Amino acid sequence: MKRVNNQSWQRFLPVLQWGRKYSPNLAVSDLTAALIVTLMLVPQALAYAMLAGLPAHVGLYASLLPLALYALFGTSSTLAVGPVAVAALMTASAVQPYSQISMAMGLQAALVLALVSGLFLLLAGLFRLGFLANFLSHPVIAGFIAAASLLIATSQLATLLGVSGSGGNMRALLVNLVEQLPQIHTVTIVLSIFTLFILLLSRRFGTKVLTKLGCSRFFAQTITRSVPAILVVIGTLCIQSGAELFEGIKTVGDIPAGLPEIAMPVMDLAMIKALALPAIMIAIVGYVESISVAQKLGMQRRERVDSDQELVALGVANLSASISAGMPVAGGVSRSVVNVDAGAQTPAAGLFTAVGMLLATYFLAGWLGHLPRLILSATIVVAVLSLFDIRVFAQTWKENKSDFGALVATFLLTLFMNVEWGISAGVLLSIGLHLYKTSRPHIAVVGQVPGTEHFRNIDRHEVEFSPEVITVRVDESLYFANAHYLEGYIQALVAENKEMKHLILMCSAVNDIDGSAMMVLEGLNTQLAELGIGFHLSEVKGPVMDHLKQSALLKHLNGQVFLSQYKAYQALACL
């Protein structure tokens, strides 16, 4: 059987492996996928930059180097990296205080965010800290996604109504909207509704209708996925026409010609310090989004995704965004799925997408300045509303009340405070609830099921036991936070059962035991010995036995270690 092996130095540059076997056949597949992803990425890149409160071309710049470098360092063949909605939302709230001073400051802040995110991811990858992302439990992620999609959709309402908008959380967004309401622009609203309608319809029925009309499935899907790009072209042409009808519609505005300059971001220590926490949050959330889609796609294709190397690759991608006038990037869910469907075979598809974006940026930049903002906003709204799933609340409530607590806390704090508060509170609550649960493990006094070798809880089953030989089963690994709970339980049991001569601790569910718990057992052993009560262990697992052998407990044990609970009870109850 092949085993997991990622110790080789080549793990840091996966391109060395797949690059050697590259062939013209693969290239054709990859090029096709790249073309389709490029068509999808151009409007998304512009839209997410706008969502982040930055000039639209920043999104294009963030789709050049980061994609190319991810292709060299990443272990997923199909993950499509670039600007993503959630990271853009988080960037927006972090950048806002600076962009209010000047857009130059805002741009600088975005670069610092990408820099710190990139460094954090790179270091986490080198020190193999990918496991940290696991502490974002499912309810926290679900609560965050629900709140983020509502926030993003609401933030786009201003543009769809033809007014200017800003605000870091739901309250600020709504207050701003109400204040701006007198300035709404009727033509913008009509066109917004029309655009939303087209996007929703094409998303829902496009492929189906086109295949019924006789198109091949591939062609139908490609057309459907290109609808946002087509709307971009139509919208831009409309504005360019100079027709009176379109006056007053807000456009993307001047986009600098040519390509971004490569330069180190300005190192402003105060700004770095202020943005460190949001940057780390962006890194973690972006990583969680990326790794989950990469692993899912990887398994479908039977390809291994290395979670630590993904940290390195996303770190390098973000660092490259920070030196090429970009913004924080991550692996996007929808684009990655499209990439796979469109036939991407190797990371070269990402490389080709980068080339496509380079051409688009170089040739279309000036022209895209005429693009109406409302089209981008409509694209964003349609994209994020598909993420919002109200059923997750009811479902979580039904399945687990404490998970529901973490979900709602994350949701409300993200919505009404900010993302950092929401996620931190959710993570701390999840960890706290988990520790609480394991710190009060289920402990039962067990007795023998008559005529069998089985032992069951005396409160739930008809079992037999001698008042002189009492068996306690603990249903959890023992560690510092629950060892004293067990000790207190046994102390109370001993205090109240004056006939007890032997105590058997049944360890069938104890997977591990730490130093503090060992000390507690040693203390219990001494205390029981002083009372003339034998202290025995049964059904001790291998790893626990290894620890026991290293400790002083086995040497001083005032009793025996039995292989099975049945043997223990037989031996002691017959004395």
Added chain:
Amino acid sequence: MKRVNNQSWQRFLPVLQWGRKYSPNLAVSDLTAALIVTLMLVPQALAYAMLAGLPAHVGLYASLLPLALYALFGTSSTLAVGPVAVAALMTASAVQPYSQISMAMGLQAALVLALVSGLFLLLAGLFRLGFLANFLSHPVIAGFIAAASLLIATSQLATLLGVSGSGGNMRALLVNLVEQLPQIHTVTIVLSIFTLFILLLSRRFGTKVLTKLGCSRFFAQTITRSVPAILVVIGTLCIQSGAELFEGIKTVGDIPAGLPEIAMPVMDLAMIKALALPAIMIAIVGYVESISVAQKLGMQRRERVDSDQELVALGVANLSASISAGMPVAGGVSRSVVNVDAGAQTPAAGLFTAVGMLLATYFLAGWLGHLPRLILSATIVVAVLSLFDIRVFAQTWKENKSDFGALVATFLLTLFMNVEWGISAGVLLSIGLHLYKTSRPHIAVVGQVPGTEHFRNIDRHEVEFSPEVITVRVDESLYFANAHYLEGYIQALVAENKEMKHLILMCSAVNDIDGSAMMVLEGLNTQLAELGIGFHLSEVKGPVMDHLKQSALLKHLNGQVFLSQYKAYQALACL
């Protein structure tokens, strides 16, 4: 069998239970114990108040109401409550900023500390939060005790050398000592060495020598335990004699005549806010010290100690200290042991001790003003150095490297920063290391031991298995922090084993499963189904099965749930 029952309302006033059965015989025992404990407590109370940087009589005041009220509310018959060394040290560093302004402010701060500690303990008791104390793991407590005893001993050096001293951590203490060195007082040093010598000798050999000289064991122990009190009397008489030799020796100073007034502490919100964290730390550390000795003694006497009611009792004791010009109190280890040895039978012993302290305070207060401070300092040094055990470092290093990390971090931070830092860092480190360990559980691919029904790790044992039916055993309960780790492991396994047709997840070590882990298993099930791989579970425990039945997984499971791993493998490998 008698079971634990603490739901009755009487749990809040245990005196109602033991009070009814009180008898003259019990009273004689309790009175004897109270007399001996009082002799021990008078010098300790004065000494610990001094250690806390407060006037010595505060210690006496803290030994009146708190003892009486603990006797009514406590569930331990033998726990001796009052000023203790560790709480006094923590009080010292919290009070210092205020006592530097004026002693009145310092006194007020001590009352606020007792008030907030008391409230915190009371609330924790009412809400049954006693389990929180379990998060102080053994290495954290050991590191803290080691650092605290060194700090306390060093803080007394100044008094023993006849100079004035202060400082919150080791660095400040040593700097102050070096600065004060020119002012050392020779007679004080000589007497200090003499006192220390007497205390150490009597502690070590007193009982042995006196019994050899023909005293009864009880009488010998009582004399030995009264040595500090005897030294107090001799020292005070020496100073009172006015002999020239004793000039320049620092004394306790004026002690107000009579008893403390009962009054609410001054409510200064800024002070309450500043002292909240230290007060909570004092409460937690004091509680941990109290409950551990109470439970140990309770089991020896076959009496049940209720850990939540102890919170209530200690809370009431501290609240009473705050309204009677006292300082934070807790259950002391050495005095409780003496209390038991001296024959205490019920909490009435504590009540009688309170009466003894009342008489001592009323009649001796003025006279005790002449007591030389060096005698109190020597008492403290001898008491705390017995707590310091250098071997704990070597032992912990040998047994568990991560425990050693928590131990050393707590030790160094307590020594060189302060107690709050030390304990917080230790607790966070313990929790972090525990979470890290459980977030990367041991997972093994297992195969059948030929000719048996047992399955073992394929890397460690000679076992057989089919490449089409792969069994994965996870040796830990599944929760949000490790579910994705398992998912990644299985995804990689599937990616690299192209012949796999069935995957069996062997759950023999899974004691519990949370909502996030369930979602991950559902996701895995879908992914495996898409690949045409069957997903089976074996050896699922009862509580896990209950969760499974509530979830969507069982409904959609692309495979079966088998009672035993053997049956699962038989059924699938034969297909």
